[in-house]
Amino acid sequence: MTVDFYAFVDDAVRHVLPPDCLRAVPDNLPGKHHCKISHAFHVTTSVSRYQLAYVLVLPYSLFLTKEIKDQIIALRDAVFAQNDLLVVISEEKGAWELGDVGEFVWRLLPIDSPNSLWIVCKRDRQRKATIDRRGFCDLYDFIRLLYEGAMEFSAPTVGINNVCMEIMLDICPKCQQLMKTFTGIVFPDRQLDRWDNGDWHYYNTIITPAFMKPANAWAIWKYIHRLRKRDRCITPVGYRYSKNLEQIVFTAICPHCKAHRVEHKWYNIRESHMGTHNSRMLGLLEYHSISLNVNLEIIKFLTHGYEPGPHTCPSGWRRRLVTSINGYSPFLKG
Numbered sequence: 001m002t003v004d005f006y007a008f009v010d011d012a013v014r015h016v017l018p019p020d021c022l023r024a025v026p027d028n029l030p031g032k033h034h035c036k037i038s039h040a041f042h043v044t045t046s047v048s049r050y051q052l053a054y055v056l057v058l059p060y061s062l063f064l065t066k067e068i069k070d071q072i073i074a075l076r077d078a079v080f081a082q083n084d085l086l087v088v089i090s091e092e093k094g095a096w097e098l099g100d101v102g103e104f105v106w107r108l109l110p111i112d113s114p115n116s117l118w119i120v121c122k123r124d125r126q127r128k129a130t131i132d133r134r135g136f137c138d139l140y141d142f143i144r145l146l147y148e149g150a151m152e153f154s155a156p157t158v159g160i161n162n163v164c165m166e167i168m169l170d171i172c173p174k175c176q177q178l179m180k181t182f183t184g185i186v187f188p189d190r191q192l193d194r195w196d197n198g199d200w201h202y203y204n205t206i207i208t209p210a211f212m213k214p215a216n217a218w219a220i221w222k223y224i225h226r227l228r229k230r231d232r233c234i235t236p237v238g239y240r241y242s243k244n245l246e247q248i249v250f251t252a253i254c255p256h257c258k259a260h261r262v263e264h265k266w267y268n269i270r271e272s273h274m275g276t277h278n279s280r281m282l283g284l285l286e287y288h289s290i291s292l293n294v295n296l297e298i299i300k301f302l303t304h305g306y307e308p309g310p311h312t313c314p315s316g317w318r319r320r321l322v323t324s325i326n327g328y329s330p331f332l333k334g
């Protein structure tokens with residue numbers, strides 16, 4: 001690259017921010033040397049109308065010593081303590097090819113939070129930028145959207161969540177009879193009266209029964225017990241020993257022959273339903289609302305997985321939605 005990455009980010013910020021923008025004085029910006037905040041300006045986010053966005057630039061070539069890592073973590077803690085926003089802009093070989101800096105940001109910073117935004121600039125695409133590794137645009141577009149309050153953080157959080165139990169039309173491989181298999185829970189991006197339509201997405205991926213904690217498993221068991229009073233094809237649920245996982249897991253059970261139906265056995269069938277929303281309209285996949293108390297482990301699993309396709313949307317930062325019909329509005333496709 002002919003232009004230094006620090007200068008590249010400086011140009012993008014200066015290109016966007018108007019002269020009258022409320023910003024911190026450069027001499028007062030926290031950090032030092034390679035870990036100094038380069039810009040801090042006021043933005044409007046879901047957290048606060050007057051949140052300060054602190055920009056930390058991390059080039060691909062930065063050699064991460066323990067001292068530098070400690071400084072980055074200290075900066076993060078200071079920004080989080082003020083309930084402000086840390087905007088990490090790093091340079092990577094590719095969106096899916098992280099160097100040492102990217103791996104550090106990915107593993108050690110709790111970056112998937114309303115108090116932190118990670119923008120990755122790809123060296124191999126004229127430094128086009130992405131926040132979700134799928135859509136790309138110019139870096140100054142992200143900064144402009146952020147400054148104008150046109151970005152939002154949207155994701156499930158720890159605690160009570162209104163989720164959907166997913167039930168899939170299935171055939172028992174053992175007794176060959178029709179059944180409706182409980183495949184897990186999904187986190188919808190909005191609340192609707194009916195789920196048999198394409199008006200909604202769920203965040204990232206499904207959480208399969210094996211990941212359910214006992215309290216949630218009990219709530220699901222009771223709900224499915226009620227559903228089965230009017231539809232005996234729905235699989236009951238319970239704990240069974242899985243030879244594949246070599247442990248006892250919460251799983252769906254065939255209502256006819258009592259064989260248990262764990263994820264790796266129905267995965268391919270479900271995948272064939274994921275290409276279109278028609279699977280919802282045709283009843284191949286049906287959803288039922290349930291409130292569950294969700295812990296951090298489930299949220300972490302959810303935010304680190306992703307099923308591509310028309311059923312899902314990524315959690316985290318995104319362009320603020322302007323309608324409730326179009327759903328997720330991606331940036332330029334990568």
Ligand SMILES: [Zn+2]
Binds near residue numbers: 174
């Ligand atoms: Zn069966």
